[in-house]
Amino acid sequence: MKHYEQLKSVFDRINHINHFLSLGSWDNAVMIPQGSMTARSEATSELVKIVSEIMKSPQTRELLDQAEQESMITGWDEANLREMKRSLDSYNKVDTEILVEKSKAASECEAAWREYRSKNDFKSLAPFMEKLIQITKKQASQLKEDGQSLYEALLDTYEPGLKVEKIDILFNDLKKFLPEAIQSITEKQATWEPVEPLVVPAEIQKQIALDVMKHLGFDFHKGRVDESHHPFCGGVPEDVRITTRYDENNFVEGLFGIIHETGHGCYEQGLPRELLGQPVASARSLGIHEGQSLLFEKQLAKTDEFIEFLLPIFKKHLPNANISKNQLMHAILKVEPGKNRVNADEVTYPMHIVLRYEIEKAIIEDNLDIYELPGLWDQKMQEYLGISTLGDDKDGCMQDIHWMFGAYGYFPTYTLGAMNAAQIFSAYKKTNNEWAAQAKSGDFSALKNWLSDKIWSQASYYSTADELMSVATGEALNAEHFNHHIKTRYLK
Amino acid sequence: MKHYEQLKSVFDRINHINHFLSLGSWDNAVMIPQGSMTARSEATSELVKIVSEIMKSPQTRELLDQAEQESMITGWDEANLREMKRSLDSYNKVDTEILVEKSKAASECEAAWREYRSKNDFKSLAPFMEKLIQITKKQASQLKEDGQSLYEALLDTYEPGLKVEKIDILFNDLKKFLPEAIQSITEKQATWEPVEPLVVPAEIQKQIALDVMKHLGFDFHKGRVDESHHPFCGGVPEDVRITTRYDENNFVEGLFGIIHETGHGCYEQGLPRELLGQPVASARSLGIHEGQSLLFEKQLAKTDEFIEFLLPIFKKHLPNANISKNQLMHAILKVEPGKNRVNADEVTYPMHIVLRYEIEKAIIEDNLDIYELPGLWDQKMQEYLGISTLGDDKDGCMQDIHWMFGAYGYFPTYTLGAMNAAQIFSAYKKTNNEWAAQAKSGDFSALKNWLSDKIWSQASYYSTADELMSVATGEALNAEHFNHHIKTRYLK
Numbered sequence: 001m002k003h004y005e006q007l008k009s010v011f012d013r014i015n016h017i018n019h020f021l022s023l024g025s026w027d028n029a030v031m032i033p034q035g036s037m038t039a040r041s042e043a044t045s046e047l048v049k050i051v052s053e054i055m056k057s058p059q060t061r062e063l064l065d066q067a068e069q070e071s072m073i074t075g076w077d078e079a080n081l082r083e084m085k086r087s088l089d090s091y092n093k094v095d096t097e098i099l100v101e102k103s104k105a106a107s108e109c110e111a112a113w114r115e116y117r118s119k120n121d122f123k124s125l126a127p128f129m130e131k132l133i134q135i136t137k138k139q140a141s142q143l144k145e146d147g148q149s150l151y152e153a154l155l156d157t158y159e160p161g162l163k164v165e166k167i168d169i170l171f172n173d174l175k176k177f178l179p180e181a182i183q184s185i186t187e188k189q190a191t192w193e194p195v196e197p198l199v200v201p202a203e204i205q206k207q208i209a210l211d212v213m214k215h216l217g218f219d220f221h222k223g224r225v226d227e228s229h230h231p232f233c234g235g236v237p238e239d240v241r242i243t244t245r246y247d248e249n250n251f252v253e254g255l256f257g258i259i260h261e262t263g264h265g266c267y268e269q270g271l272p273r274e275l276l277g278q279p280v281a282s283a284r285s286l287g288i289h290e291g292q293s294l295l296f297e298k299q300l301a302k303t304d305e306f307i308e309f310l311l312p313i314f315k316k317h318l319p320n321a322n323i324s325k326n327q328l329m330h331a332i333l334k335v336e337p338g339k340n341r342v343n344a345d346e347v348t349y350p351m352h353i354v355l356r357y358e359i360e361k362a363i364i365e366d367n368l369d370i371y372e373l374p375g376l377w378d379q380k381m382q383e384y385l386g387i388s389t390l391g392d393d394k395d396g397c398m399q400d401i402h403w404m405f406g407a408y409g410y411f412p413t414y415t416l417g418a419m420n421a422a423q424i425f426s427a428y429k430k431t432n433n434e435w436a437a438q439a440k441s442g443d444f445s446a447l448k449n450w451l452s453d454k455i456w457s458q459a460s461y462y463s464t465a466d467e468l469m470s471v472a473t474g475e476a477l478n479a480e481h482f483n484h485h486i487k488t489r490y491l492k
Numbered sequence: 493m494k495h496y497e498q499l500k501s502v503f504d505r506i507n508h509i510n511h512f513l514s515l516g517s518w519d520n521a522v523m524i525p526q527g528s529m530t531a532r533s534e535a536t537s538e539l540v541k542i543v544s545e546i547m548k549s550p551q552t553r554e555l556l557d558q559a560e561q562e563s564m565i566t567g568w569d570e571a572n573l574r575e576m577k578r579s580l581d582s583y584n585k586v587d588t589e590i591l592v593e594k595s596k597a598a599s600e601c602e603a604a605w606r607e608y609r610s611k612n613d614f615k616s617l618a619p620f621m622e623k624l625i626q627i628t629k630k631q632a633s634q635l636k637e638d639g640q641s642l643y644e645a646l647l648d649t650y651e652p653g654l655k656v657e658k659i660d661i662l663f664n665d666l667k668k669f670l671p672e673a674i675q676s677i678t679e680k681q682a683t684w685e686p687v688e689p690l691v692v693p694a695e696i697q698k699q700i701a702l703d704v705m706k707h708l709g710f711d712f713h714k715g716r717v718d719e720s721h722h723p724f725c726g727g728v729p730e731d732v733r734i735t736t737r738y739d740e741n742n743f744v745e746g747l748f749g750i751i752h753e754t755g756h757g758c759y760e761q762g763l764p765r766e767l768l769g770q771p772v773a774s775a776r777s778l779g780i781h782e783g784q785s786l787l788f789e790k791q792l793a794k795t796d797e798f799i800e801f802l803l804p805i806f807k808k809h810l811p812n813a814n815i816s817k818n819q820l821m822h823a824i825l826k827v828e829p830g831k832n833r834v835n836a837d838e839v840t841y842p843m844h845i846v847l848r849y850e851i852e853k854a855i856i857e858d859n860l861d862i863y864e865l866p867g868l869w870d871q872k873m874q875e876y877l878g879i880s881t882l883g884d885d886k887d888g889c890m891q892d893i894h895w896m897f898g899a900y901g902y903f904p905t906y907t908l909g910a911m912n913a914a915q916i917f918s919a920y921k922k923t924n925n926e927w928a929a930q931a932k933s934g935d936f937s938a939l940k941n942w943l944s945d946k947i948w949s950q951a952s953y954y955s956t957a958d959e960l961m962s963v964a965t966g967e968a969l970n971a972e973h974f975n976h977h978i979k980t981r982y983l984k
Contacts, residue, residue: 016538019531020512027515031523035713036731039511039768046508050542221527239528276531 003066004073007084008278010060015277017047019236026234026241030226055091064088076280079461083279090157094142102139105132106405113404120394122374129403130370133363136406140364151364154409158286159416161464164361166477167412170419171357173479174350178486179384182347185335185490195327202246202254204317209244209258211313215442216296218242218262219269231257233264233293237276240265252331253343256297263296264289266448270456285465286410288455290417291424298346298418299425300447302332302489305439335490337385339395346418347486351384353415356400360408373397420469422482424455427473495558496565499576500770502552507769509539511728518726518733522718547583556580568772571953575771582649586634594631597624598897605896612886614866621895622862625855628898632856643856646901650778651908653956656853658969659904662911663846665971670978671876674839677827677982687819694738694746696809701736701750703805707934708788710734710754711761723749725756725785729768732757744823745835748789755788756781758940762948777957778902780947782909783916790838790910791917792939794824794981797931827982829877831887838910839978843876845907848892852900865889912961914974916947919965 024044032040054060064085067073073081109128116125137150144153155162200208213225223240235241242261246254267283275281283289300306307328314323335345341352359376362368368376377397378390389396402410428450429435438446454472462468469477516536524532546552556577559565565573601620608617629642636645647654692700705717715732727733734753738746759775767773775781792798799820806815827837833844851868854860860868869889870882881888894902920942921927930938946964954960961969 013538016535019535020516020539023515023519024512027519031716033712033714033716033731035711036715039728039730043508043511046505047512219527220525222525223528224523224525236531238531239525 001067001070001073001077003063004070004077004081007060007063007067008080010054010063011084011279012277014051014054017051021047021051022234022236029228029230029232029234030241030243052091052096055088056096061088061092076275076461079463080275080278080280082463083282083460086160087279090143094139098135098139098142102132102135102406105135108132109406110401110404113398113401117394117398120392120398122393122398123371125398126370126373132404132406133370133408136408137364149365151361151409154364155412156409158410158413159465160285161466162285162287162412162416166466167357167416170477170479171350171354171412171415173483174415175354175384177479177483178347178351181483181486181491182335182337182351182385185347186337188491189333189335192330193326195324195330197249198251198321198323198327198331199248200251200314200318201248205246205248205251205254207317208251208313209255211317212255212310213258213262215309216259216262216266216444217448218265222269223265225258231261233261233268235268237268237271237281240268250331256301256332259301260293260297263293266296266451267292267456270448270452271459272457275459280460282460284458284460284462284468286413287416287420288465288468290413291420292451292455294346294417294421295425295451299421299485300439300444302346303436303439304329305436307332308440309442333490337387339381339387339389339392340399342399347490348385350415350418350482353411355380355384356411359397360403360411364408416465416477419477419479419482420465422485423469423473423475423477423480424451426481426485493559493562493565493569495555496562496569496573499552499555499559500572502546502555503576503771504769506543506546509543513539513543514726514728521720521722521724521726522733522735544583544588547580548588553580553584568767568953571955572767572770572772574955575774575952578652579771582635586631590627590631590634594624594627594898597627600624601898602893602896605890605893609886609890612884612890614885614890615863617890618862618865624896624898625862625900628900629856641857643853643901646856647904648901650902650905651957652777653958654777654779654904654908658958659849659908662969662971663842663849663904663907665975666842666907667846667876669971669975670839670843673975673978673983674827674829674843674877677839677978678829680983681825681827684822685818687816687822689741690743690813690815690819690823691740692743692806692810693740697738697740697743697746699809700743700805701747703809704747704802705750705754707801708751708754708758708936709940710757714761715757717750723753725753725760727760729760729763729773732760742823748793748824751793752785752789755785758788758943759784759948762940762944763951764949767951772953773951776950776952776954776960778905779908779912780957780960782905783912784943784947786838786909786913787917787943791913791977792931792936794838795928795931796821797928799824800932801934825982829879831873831879831881831884832891834891839982840877842907842910842974845903847872847876848903851889852895852903856900908957908969911969911971911974912957914977915961915965915967915969915972916943918973918977 021044024040028037028040067081068085105128109125109132112125112128116122136154140150140153143157144150148156149164152162152164155164210225218225219240222238223235223242226241226243227245228243229245231242231244233240233242242258242265244254244257244261267289271281271283307325310328311323311325314328315321335347337348338344341349344352355377358380359368359373363370374389374393374397377393378388381387381389381396402408428447431450432438432446435447438444455468458468458472462471466476469475513536516532520529520532559573560577597620601617601624604617604620608614628646632642632645635649636642640648641656644654644656647656702717706712711732714730715727715734718733718735719737720735721737723734723736725732725734734750734757736746736749736753759781763775764773799817802820803815803817806820807813827839829840830836833841833848836844847869850872851860851865854868855862866881866885866889869885870880873879873881873888894900920939923942924930924938927939930936947960950960950964954963958968961967
């Protein structure tokens with residue numbers, strides 16, 4: 001196993017350099033003074049270049065070839081070697097010039113987006129998107145393996161092994177079920193007795209959030225929490241850095257943002273320590289990652305039991321507010337179709353994703369004329385959520401950043417995450433009759449142990465998310481659990 | 493100039509990697525969770541190794557040799573080439589094994605110091621110091637050039653070109669003057685009318701400090717301020733990060749800490765932008781750096797005029813405290829010999845340095861038996877400051893971290909800084925009759941412009957601090973201005 005061991009050292013080196021790239025990108029979002037971005041971005045390019053040199057060097061490739069000839073590589077090492085190969089392959093399949101060209105086109109498109117979105121000016125943005133799409137398609141054609149479509153080649157970078165056929169089955173189930181469910185739920189919620197909206201000062205929200213994070217078992221010894229404009233989970237598994245933001249008129253955004261990022265963070269903190277830095281010790285896929293955050297945020301934290309657990313924490317920190325459980329419930333469970341994906345509730349959210357999936361597939365596969373985007377967006381919004389975005393591209397097809405930096409194939413992972421979360425939580429509940437009582441009392445240790453055992457500690461041991469899900473939950477991913485969850489929570 | 497230009501790119505690369513090393517060390521002091529240090533330190537070693545590989549590669553040396561043959565390299569480029577050579581030479585003079593061995597011995601000694609200092613147990617620490625001293629002497633013997641002593645070889649790494657002979661002259665002047673001055677000043681201050689000590693809550697101190705930093709012209713667009721256990725100025729010239737700490741019973745520590753670090757920060761922010769990243773664009777030396785921080789903290793901020801400027805700021809932020817100018821003055825100008833260097837006033841401080849200088853020279857040059865250190869320390873403390881540290885090594889010879897990580901030759905730069913500050917401020921005042929009125933009104937732009945012109949923008953253009961001082965102030969560094977300053981401020 002000499003060559004395999006040497007190859008492990010190469011990936012250790014890369015991991016150490018990536019450590020600083022992660023630190024830099026956290027610092028960019030949370031700490032950096034505005035005028036220091038140029039120096040940071042130049043320094044970042046240098047480290048990216050060093051990683052690329054190592055990944056593309058003939059020596060690294062030779063080590064891999066030699067390691068693959070070695071016998072006795074089994075179990076986790078075998079899985080690691082598979083992930084090493086995957087990583088090297090995807091690095092080496094695309095010409096450096098294309099990556100450089102894409103990175104340039106992406107910077108330009110993102111800058112144009114920042115300018116034209118605020119002006120609601122899609123026509124001026126379109127040429128930048130068009131250029132970026134062309135180069136992304138070139139990238140896809142180099143990534144593409146036999147039997148893959150162009151779109152699948154992009155999808156694969158976020159969700160290894162996932163096929164369009166599978167997404168179509170899952171999303172068709174949602175399309176059949178959700179539009180009607182949304183209608184029934186909003187009608188039902190229209191009959192709610194009105195409650196006083198809860199205003200929670202930012203400082204109090206912070207204390208509540210810290211209390212909840214401690215109960216959820218975030219390891220502050222190897223992580224921290226800060227504020228940033230967009231909540232995220234960054235850093236490295238040994239130093240997980242999550243952020244949120246606080247709006248005193250909307251405590252759900254801040255608190256459930258924190259709970260969401262804590263889910264991501266616990267996954268990172270739960271990856272197998274002995275192998276940290278090696279490809280096999282990384283999270284399996286974006287969909288599995290989102291599965292953990294949504295399990296915490298939606299499956300767990302919106303249950304009646306969790307709201308019962310939250311109530312005394314709110315009362316403790318707001319002793320004079322006389323808070324009722326209904327005040328929390330209405331804020332936490334409100335369903336309402338809207339133009340915006342980011343703030344959407346869990347029932348309408350998947351339809352935002354289905355819409356984006358269908359459009360981005362058409363862009364990559366069917367040469368959709370980019371100037372038709374606003375019209376198509378509006379048409380699908382009307383069809384799926386009964387809302388028109390005509391004339392409001394700012395909050396229509398220009399609302400998200402993903403396409404602006406060339407991330408096509410990313411959107412489906414959000415809804416795969418929601419389905420993963422429902423299926424995982426459902427499997428978990430079957431193993432633990434006490435889960436409801438435990439949740440009510442703020443004891444999440446059994447849940448965390450189970451997740452750690454079934455998902456977190458498995459990292460990338462299995463080759464695909466579907467394999468991991470099958471082993472962890474006893475069945476391949478399907479829409480059944482998510483649909484059942486929505487019915488049970490909102491229509492019972 | 494082809495090879496010179498190539499060499500510049502090499503130093504740009506190093507600068508980009510150092511950017512992340514600086515970010516990492518700031519983060520270590522301010523942000524990092526305790527349990528994440530191991531991952532950080534492994535990642536740091538990787539970047540250090542990459543820098544070392546570049547600096548020690550035959551290609552880099554060859555580029556330097558070729559660049560030195562090129563004609564037409566003049567002015568700043570010529571100075572840059574000189575600094576490049578200096579940097580490469582000092583990197584290559586010492587065997588890698590010695591640096592590795594020293595780094596290991598330093599880690600062990602520092603860890604032992606943290607353990608045994610709190611136990612006041614010098615005897616247990618001594619073997620670790622002894623080992624580190626031996627390897628530091630080996631390092632010095634490889635660094636040493638013709639005509640240099642071992643100690644000078646170490647000194648040179650902090651203060652290029654400085655000779656023991658020069659320090660001896662400067663410090664002998666201090667030794668003649670200060671002990672008697674201290675006596676007279678403490679006698680004079682004993683007659684002060686007592687005032688109520690000022691207690692300032694940390695939150696208010698922060699607001700005062702920010703107000704003062706803005707007046708001093710710290711560029712928050714390219715820098716930030718945080719809190720840490722030990723105040724420091726870190727980051728990079730494009731992103732200067734200073735820190736302080738706040739003690740509500742001692743506002744001078746926090747505020748004057750900030751003013752001190754702001755001096756360091758303004759120097760960094762004032763380095764020539766066009767050349768940033770190149771060796772010639774770095775600060776000239778530690779003594780010049782400390783000259784800027786002490787000019788802000790001691791020369792400027794302890795003047796009667798600056799205290800007049802501070803008074804309304806204090807009153808604004810503490811509207812109910814009825815603060816008198818005397819309350820500020822007594823806290824800011826109090827002179828009192830003590831065991832501790834870090835908190836010493838500007839009059840007694842240099843004697844702490846003279847003591848350390850004499851002892852560390854004896855350690856490196858005269859094979860001082862390390863077990864004699866506590867006795868020698870006590871003897872010199874009694875002689876210079878009338879205080880015994882017998883039996884209290886914790887606050888005697890074990891108080892500082894410098895020797896514990898092998899930094900011999902560093903201490904003199906503190907007092908060179910104090911002398912630089914006095915001489916620079918004296919030269920400045922001669923050019924601007926309005927300085928006192930400006931200081932009183934909080935207008936420091938003329939001072940900053942002058943410093944920028946004479947010192948900051950000169951970076952490492954001149955080969956030594958002495959050359960820079962001669963051009964900037966019209967004379968080589970001498971103790972005259974410092975002694976005059978002490979007399980004028982405290983004995984008039």
